[in-house]
Amino acid sequence: MDKLVITKSPALRGDVRISGAKNAALPLLMTCLLTDEPCRYTNVPRLRDITTTLSLLRELGVEVAQPASNDVLLNANTLKSVTASYDLVRTMRASILVLGPLLAKQGKANVSLPGGCAIGARPVNLHLTGLEKMGAKIEVDEGYIRAEVEGRLKGARIFMDMVSVGATENLMMAAAIAQGTTILENAAREPEIVDLAHCLIQMGAKIKGAGSDKITIEGVERLSGCDYRVLPDRIETGTFLVAAAVTGGHVRCTHAAPDTLDAVLDKLEQAGAKITTGEDWIELDMEGRKPTSVSLKTAPHPAFPTDMQAQFVTLNCIAEGTGVITETIFENRFMHVPELQRMGAEIALEGNSAVSRGSSQLKGAPVMATDLRASASLVIAGLIAEGETHVNRIYHLDRGYESIEEKLGALGANIKRVQE
Numbered sequence: 001m002d003k004l005v006i007t008k009s010p011a012l013r014g015d016v017r018i019s020g021a022k023n024a025a026l027p028l029l030m031t032c033l034l035t036d037e038p039c040r041y042t043n044v045p046r047l048r049d050i051t052t053t054l055s056l057l058r059e060l061g062v063e064v065a066q067p068a069s070n071d072v073l074l075n076a077n078t079l080k081s082v083t084a085s086y087d088l089v090r091t092m093r094a095s096i097l098v099l100g101p102l103l104a105k106q107g108k109a110n111v112s113l114p115g116g117c118a119i120g121a122r123p124v125n126l127h128l129t130g131l132e133k134m135g136a137k138i139e140v141d142e143g144y145i146r147a148e149v150e151g152r153l154k155g156a157r158i159f160m161d162m163v164s165v166g167a168t169e170n171l172m173m174a175a176a177i178a179q180g181t182t183i184l185e186n187a188a189r190e191p192e193i194v195d196l197a198h199c200l201i202q203m204g205a206k207i208k209g210a211g212s213d214k215i216t217i218e219g220v221e222r223l224s225g226c227d228y229r230v231l232p233d234r235i236e237t238g239t240f241l242v243a244a245a246v247t248g249g250h251v252r253c254t255h256a257a258p259d260t261l262d263a264v265l266d267k268l269e270q271a272g273a274k275i276t277t278g279e280d281w282i283e284l285d286m287e288g289r290k291p292t293s294v295s296l297k298t299a300p301h302p303a304f305p306t307d308m309q310a311q312f313v314t315l316n317c318i319a320e321g322t323g324v325i326t327e328t329i330f331e332n333r334f335m336h337v338p339e340l341q342r343m344g345a346e347i348a349l350e351g352n353s354a355v356s357r358g359s360s361q362l363k364g365a366p367v368m369a370t371d372l373r374a375s376a377s378l379v380i381a382g383l384i385a386e387g388e389t390h391v392n393r394i395y396h397l398d399r400g401y402e403s404i405e406e407k408l409g410a411l412g413a414n415i416k417r418v419q420e
């Protein structure tokens with residue numbers, strides 16, 4: 001199994017090219033299931049989750065081609081199955097996003113229940129009740145969600161009692177070809193929702209309000225294909241910016257989307273970073289300063305993203321002063337804390353908050369993380385720890401970061417991937 005070996009690194013300097021967003025690409029690739037026409041997606045990141053999605057789509061009978069490393073061509077007019085098997089779904093929760101499109105287009109879908117995962121229980125009740133409101137009959141049998149509808153799904157007014165990114169995406173895709181108008185209330189407002197809406201609109205969907213908490217979708221009979229470029233990854237961008245900040249560096253993220261990162265940039269400025277942005281780039285300069293601790297609370301967009309929480313916990317460990325980071329989205333998303341403590345971090349977990357005393361002297365150690373962003377926080381810790389840090393189980397990182405060691409290495413980090 002591969003691991004990353006990191007030694008204390010100089011201040012990171014230079015340009016880093018940001019990849020397409022994993023969390024935008026995953027739902028976008030599922031849009032091919034809503035049409036019989038070919039679909040082309042560009043700026044698709046090369047990640048394990050994308051490979052899993054393509055395997056899942058192939059299993060359903062979708063024709064898949066990758067003419068260039070970040071281009072994907074999909075054609076679902078050869079579909080032969082409506083079953084997403086446990087073997088694939090268990091490795092990637094976003095597989096649940098085939099449910100809405102398959103049900104809307106084929107009238108039927110069997111999707112393995114994703115089950116709990118390292119960061120929390122992550123139920124899918126909102127996906128299911130929303131589809132039921134649209135006329136689907138759904139039962140859960142032998143670990144599978146078995147959904148059916150007679151004729152087409154029907155437009156409905158759906159209020160979600162929690163803000164869910166995945167449920168908003170699943171229901172928006174299903175509603176795009178339902179009969180009548182669907183209104184999603186308390187919808188998620190993440191930039192990836194807006195990106196999905198733009199792609200669906202290019203395919204002929206009638207969607208208004210994406211990016212607000214009320215999305216109105218007037219169903220159309222059929223959608224055409226698409227040629228769509230995936231949004232830049234705001235979480236990858238934020239991760240590189242935090243890595244630059246903790247090393248006291250000066251880094252420019254290119255091919256980025258600054259307007260998707262307001263809450264993160266705000267906290268970096270509070271930490272003492274000088275931030276400059278252009279249309280598609282963000283530059284961070286610490287001007288030789290050590291960061292100051294920040295306090296923050298994760299919440300749905302446009303507030304601070306849970307997917308950046310772990311990286312900021314690492315920042316707070318070495319920063320000046322006390323900082324309190326509170327996680328409100330997932331009930332078990334502090335697995336990086338015990339590992340950071342093993343590296344010498346002075347952090348205490350108090351309920352759903354990580355309280356750091358700051359100015360910890362980190363020391364390299366063998367560490368491992370059980371989720372993607374926790375792994376990223378340990379990589380960042382490795383850059384500033386004395387000695388060698390070995391980050392194990394990096395298949396989590398490979399789910400969500402394209403060539404992380406090459407990109408960090410090009411900025412001056414001492415990092416290499418080794419096979420054991």
Ligand SMILES: CC(=O)N[C@H]1[C@@H](OP(=O)(O)OP(=O)(O)OC[C@H]2O[C@@H](n3ccc(=O)[nH]c3=O)[C@H](O)[C@@H]2O)O[C@H](CO)[C@@H](O)[C@@H]1O
Pocket residue numbers: 022023024026093094120121122123124125126127128162163164165166167188306307329330331
């Ligand atoms: C592939 C992808 O885009 N993943 C992102 C997506 O995950 P995902 O779409 O799975 O996250 P959700 O927004 O659905 O989850 C938010 C909260 O709602 C709860 N919930 C969700 C659905 C449901 O039916 N019932 C329910 O109770 C979840 O357990 C969680 O506590 O948004 C999360 C929150 O920004 C991010 O951390 C993930 O990186």
Ligand SMILES: C=C(OP(=O)(O)O)C(=O)O
Pocket residue numbers: 023093094307372373400
């Ligand atoms: C939690 C994440 O992803 P997923 O929803 O795919 O598990 C993430 O991207 O940080």
